[in-house]
Amino acid sequence: MSLENPNAIEVREAVKRYGNFTALKTISLSIKDNEFFTLLGPSGCGKTTLLRMIAGFEDVSEGAIFLYGEEIEGLPPHKRPVNTVFQNYALFPHKTVLDNVAFGLQMRGNSKADSRKKAGEMLELVQLSQFANRKPSQLSGGQQQRVALARALAPQPKVLLLDEPLSALDLKLRKAMQLELKHLQRETGITFIFVTHDQEEALTMSDRIAVMSSGELQQLGDAREIYESPRNMFVADFIGETNLLDVSVDRIESGQAVCHLDGGHALTCPAIEDVTAGLNVHLSVRPERLILTTGPDTDTGMKATVRENIFVGTDITTLVDLADGPQITVRTSNSARGNERIFEPGSPVFVNMEHGAARLLVD
Amino acid sequence: MAGGATSGGNAVTDTYKEARNWLLLPAWVTLSFLVLAPVLLMLVYSFLTKEFRGGVIWEFSLAAYDQFFFDRGLFGDDPAQIEWTYIAIFWRSIWQAGAATLLSLAIGFPTAYFIATRPEKQRVIWVFLITIPYWVNLLIRTVSMRFLLRDEGPLNSFFMATGLVDGPVHMINTNFAVQVGLFYSYLPFMVLPIYAAVERYNFTLSEAAADLYANKWITLRHIVLPAVKPGVIAGCILVFVPSLGSFLAPDLLGGAKNFMIGSLIEEQFKGNAGNWPFGAAASMILLTMVLIILVIYARAQARSDKEAG
Ligand SMILES: Nc1ncnc2c1ncn2[C@@H]1O[C@H](COP(=O)(O)OP(=O)(O)O)[C@@H](O)[C@H]1O
Ligand SMILES: [Mg+2]
Numbered sequence: 001m002s003l004e005n006p007n008a009i010e011v012r013e014a015v016k017r018y019g020n021f022t023a024l025k026t027i028s029l030s031i032k033d034n035e036f037f038t039l040l041g042p043s044g045c046g047k048t049t050l051l052r053m054i055a056g057f058e059d060v061s062e063g064a065i066f067l068y069g070e071e072i073e074g075l076p077p078h079k080r081p082v083n084t085v086f087q088n089y090a091l092f093p094h095k096t097v098l099d100n101v102a103f104g105l106q107m108r109g110n111s112k113a114d115s116r117k118k119a120g121e122m123l124e125l126v127q128l129s130q131f132a133n134r135k136p137s138q139l140s141g142g143q144q145q146r147v148a149l150a151r152a153l154a155p156q157p158k159v160l161l162l163d164e165p166l167s168a169l170d171l172k173l174r175k176a177m178q179l180e181l182k183h184l185q186r187e188t189g190i191t192f193i194f195v196t197h198d199q200e201e202a203l204t205m206s207d208r209i210a211v212m213s214s215g216e217l218q219q220l221g222d223a224r225e226i227y228e229s230p231r232n233m234f235v236a237d238f239i240g241e242t243n244l245l246d247v248s249v250d251r252i253e254s255g256q257a258v259c260h261l262d263g264g265h266a267l268t269c270p271a272i273e274d275v276t277a278g279l280n281v282h283l284s285v286r287p288e289r290l291i292l293t294t295g296p297d298t299d300t301g302m303k304a305t306v307r308e309n310i311f312v313g314t315d316i317t318t319l320v321d322l323a324d325g326p327q328i329t330v331r332t333s334n335s336a337r338g339n340e341r342i343f344e345p346g347s348p349v350f351v352n353m354e355h356g357a358a359r360l361l362v363d
Numbered sequence: 364m365a366g367g368a369t370s371g372g373n374a375v376t377d378t379y380k381e382a383r384n385w386l387l388l389p390a391w392v393t394l395s396f397l398v399l400a401p402v403l404l405m406l407v408y409s410f411l412t413k414e415f416r417g418g419v420i421w422e423f424s425l426a427a428y429d430q431f432f433f434d435r436g437l438f439g440d441d442p443a444q445i446e447w448t449y450i451a452i453f454w455r456s457i458w459q460a461g462a463a464t465l466l467s468l469a470i471g472f473p474t475a476y477f478i479a480t481r482p483e484k485q486r487v488i489w490v491f492l493i494t495i496p497y498w499v500n501l502l503i504r505t506v507s508m509r510f511l512l513r514d515e516g517p518l519n520s521f522f523m524a525t526g527l528v529d530g531p532v533h534m535i536n537t538n539f540a541v542q543v544g545l546f547y548s549y550l551p552f553m554v555l556p557i558y559a560a561v562e563r564y565n566f567t568l569s570e571a572a573a574d575l576y577a578n579k580w581i582t583l584r585h586i587v588l589p590a591v592k593p594g595v596i597a598g599c600i601l602v603f604v605p606s607l608g609s610f611l612a613p614d615l616l617g618g619a620k621n622f623m624i625g626s627l628i629e630e631q632f633k634g635n636a637g638n639w640p641f642g643a644a645a646s647m648i649l650l651t652m653v654l655i656i657l658v659i660y661a662r663a664q665a666r667s668d669k670e671a672g
Contacts, residue, residue: 057570077573090571094589104575155575 006069008033008159008191009054014063016049016215023049025215026063031159031193032208033068036185038194040202041212042238047195048087050212051161054193056080068158078107083157085165089148091136097147098123098132104155122150125184142173153184159191166201178205199239203227211235233361236284243290243328244361247283249275257360259283263325265302269358282361287331289357292318292341292349301350304328306343316342320351402650409643416635427644449627449645453652456623459538459613460606463545464553467602470546471553472595478554479561486562493554505544505611512540512616536618544612545602552601560594561587596660604653624649 009031016024024046031037039047052058054065056077064071072080083104092100101122105115123129126146136144145165152160162181166174182205185192196202202209203223211218211226211234219231230236237244247259247267257271259281267283275281293301304320307327316338318330330351332338343349409427411419429435434446478489496504511518514531522528534540564587572582588595610625617623624645631642 055574057573077570078576078578082574084571084574086567086571088567090565090567092568092571092586103572103577107576107581151575 007031007066008035008068009193010066010069011050011054012064012066014050014053014065015061016046016053016058017061023215024053027215027217028063029210029217029220031191034189034191036182036192036194036205036207038196038202038206038209039212040196040199040209040238041218043197045212046215047197047212048163051084051163051193051195054159055082055084055161081158083152083155083160085148085152085160085162087163087165087167089136089144091144091147091151093136096133096135097128097139100136100147101151101154104151108155119150119154122154123147125153126150126180141168142177145169145177149181149184153188153190156188157190159193162192162194164195164197167196167198174201181205203239211238213238229359230284230361232363233282233284236359236361240286241329241331242284242286245283245285245326245328247281247360249277249279249281251277259360261302261322261325263322265322265325267302267353267358269360270356272360272362274362275360283358284361285353285358287317287329288315288333289354290328290330291352291354292320292330292332292343293352294343295350301352304349304351306345306347306349308345309342318342320349322351405643405646405650409640409647411640413638413640417632417637417639419639424640427638427640430638430641431644431648452622452627453624453648455621456607456625457652459541459621459623460545460603460609462538462542463549463606464599464603466542466546467550467553468595468599471550471598472557475554475557475594476561479558479564480566490555490558494551497551501548501611504547505615508540508544508547508612509535509615512543535616536620538617538621540616541613541621541623544616545606545609548609548612549602549605552605553598556594556597556601557591558594560591564590593664596664600657600660603656607653608649 007030011027011029014024014027015022027050039050041047049058053060054067056072056075056079060073064073066072067080067082092103095103098116098119102112102115102119105118106112110118120129120132123132126149128143128146128150131139131143131147136147139147145168149165165181166177169177178201181192181194194202194205203226206223208220208222209226210220213234219226219235221229226235226239230239230242233244236242245261247261250258250260250266252258252271252275255271256268257275258266258268260266269283292306295301302325303323304325305323307319307321310317310319311334314334315331316334318332319327320330321327328351332341408419410423410425412422412424412426414420430446431449432446433443435441435443474493478486478493481489510516512534513519514533514535516535518534519528519531522532523530534543568586568590569582572586573579577585607623608625608628610623610629613621613623613626614629628642628645628649631637631639631645
């Protein structure tokens with residue numbers, strides 16, 4: 001990190017306590033300039049708290065937060081060059097859409113006429129020009145969402161904070177807004193810190209993702225890293241769908257751990273630090289990385305019986321019972337090739353794992 | 364079968380309507396006896412002829428209104444001129460009530476805001492504390508206020524003991540004393556509606572304003588106030604209207620010079636010296652004035668609602 005190009009936000013060992021409840025436990029992370037950064041985690045894990053500390057609505061119990069290299073603790077919210085899209089939008093109900101968007105511009109010292117003109121341009125950008133003179137209550141949820149976005153972007157903040165901005169929208173609108181947000185971020189070059197509890201949304205939109213749970217940072221990385229190399233049980237379980245299996249390690253052989261399941265099925269996967277022979281650990285394997293066949297494809301094919309096929313549109317999810325072992329989930333794409341690997345319930349099958357698909361997890 | 368169900372549904376609706384009418388009956392009876400009847404009685408009395416030892420003679424007369432608005436000399440045979448005495452009293456009353464309302468607003472708004480921003484459990488206690496003095500009778504409170512404001516009262520003793528002033532500050536029997544008395548009489552009527560409005564206010568809006576670079580004052584003026592305006596207006600009406608007709612505070616704290624409408628009306632019905640039709644006429648004029656103020660407010664409110672969409 002050079003002085004000329006510091007991180008947009010740096011959170012350094014920040015702790016947040018409410019009374020004797022610790023909402024955030026020593027969080028450290030850096031958010032780069034122009035980045036689309038996502039805080040992802042289940043409800044109550046402290047995402048909003050972290051965002052509010054950056055915006056200045058909550059003070060930092062310990063540690064510090066830097067904005068482009070400058071410490072911002074002590075700076076009141078109205079002096080921080082950071083804008084927020086609130087979860088419930090928080091549009092001013094007695095002001096028109098145009099005046100809502102013009103408010104921040106005016107507060108930054110622009111004349112009323114100038115502010116309105118720029119606000120009009122912002123409304124054009126989010127395609128709401130024809131609603132400029134309406135009151136927020138006369139707009140649909142999706143339109144209100146875009147007004148909130150225009151209002152927060154209008155004063156050209158250095159960092160835009162978005163607290164679950166899409167959670168109140170229906171699926172189709174949400175997908176459209178995801179793309180729109182991504183475009184807006186690229187066009188404006190503003191650093192976005194986006195909060196969501198929806199892992200799919202996080203994977204689609206983000207340059208980098210910070211996965212949080214119970215006030216702790218679990219993993220930080222880009223979408224692929226988070227999805228394919230979850231660092232622990234929590235991340236593996238929270239991101240996407242996965243089979244988490246209890247295994248015992250038999251031996252480590254040239255970087256590969258040879259393990260077996262309860263029922264005796266043998267599995268091989270890349271070894272990780274701290275794993276030695278004789279340990280009981282967990283193994284995570286994504287359902288789409290498993291293939292069903294009638295005969296063993298490889299020497300690791302596991303004997304199983306099909307229990308149920310569930311049609312989910314693009315895919316078919318199959319539940320199979322491993323012989324003397326746990327139930328696992330297999331996902332097959334709904335295509336001509338995929339459909340050759342679908343079997344009637346009760347059929348004896350073999351479950352095969354793609355090479356390198358499984359991952360060991362210690363906790 | 365379907366037909367039976369439909370007619371059954373109607374029967375239920377009818378019964379419901381009927382029940383509602385019956386349930387509303389007590390309210391209607393109470394309202395008619397306690398509001399409509401007295402006002403009508405007052406209206407009728409204001410057009411009757413006065414009896415010299417109080418009471419009325421049942422004979423139509425405009426004398427009461429004539430006396431209020433016109434001066435016809437000592438013997439009533441000079442050419443009619445505008446009578447300023449009563450209009451001046453009315454004007455002074457409006458002024459006093461207005462000043463008391465502003466004072467209540469200045470103290471009541473921050474108080475209400477303070478209470479509404481306490482943690483939820485504390486709010487009840489604060490509201491309770493605010494209302495405690497009002498468990499004591501208004502007369503006793505006003506007399507105590509008189510005692511407090513006297514030249515040799517505790518307030519002045521305190522001022523002089525601290526060396527703030529050399530001699531006593533004369534407060535009793537002034538307009539100021541009346542305003543303080545009215546303010547003290549009706550303060551909760553200002554605090555409670557504003558409190559209710561601020562409590563309903565969504566404070567995320569204030570955060571949004573701060574997020575958009577507005578300081579505290581601008582946020583209060585442009586975001587909070589418009590949102591709690593109905594509560595503020597309700598509070599102002601609830602203080603202004605009873606202040607206008609009040610007679611305890613002007614009588615006990617204002618002395619003879621600071622007469623208000625309430626005292627004027629009160630005198631007309633007291634003892635043998637009164638003039639019932641005149642008192643009734645003054646009451647009707649007061650009532651009309653209050654109604655006009657309320658209508659103006661309702662119009663303004665309707666207009667701003669329309670603007671708001
Ligand atoms: N003002 C507060 N006082 C006490 N606890 C709070 C306060 N705000 C949040 N919390 C607690 O902090 C934790 C994190 O909350 P929050 O940041 O809102 O979670 P998220 O946004 O991830 O759902 C929760 O357990 C919540 O109950
Ligand atoms: Mg939240």
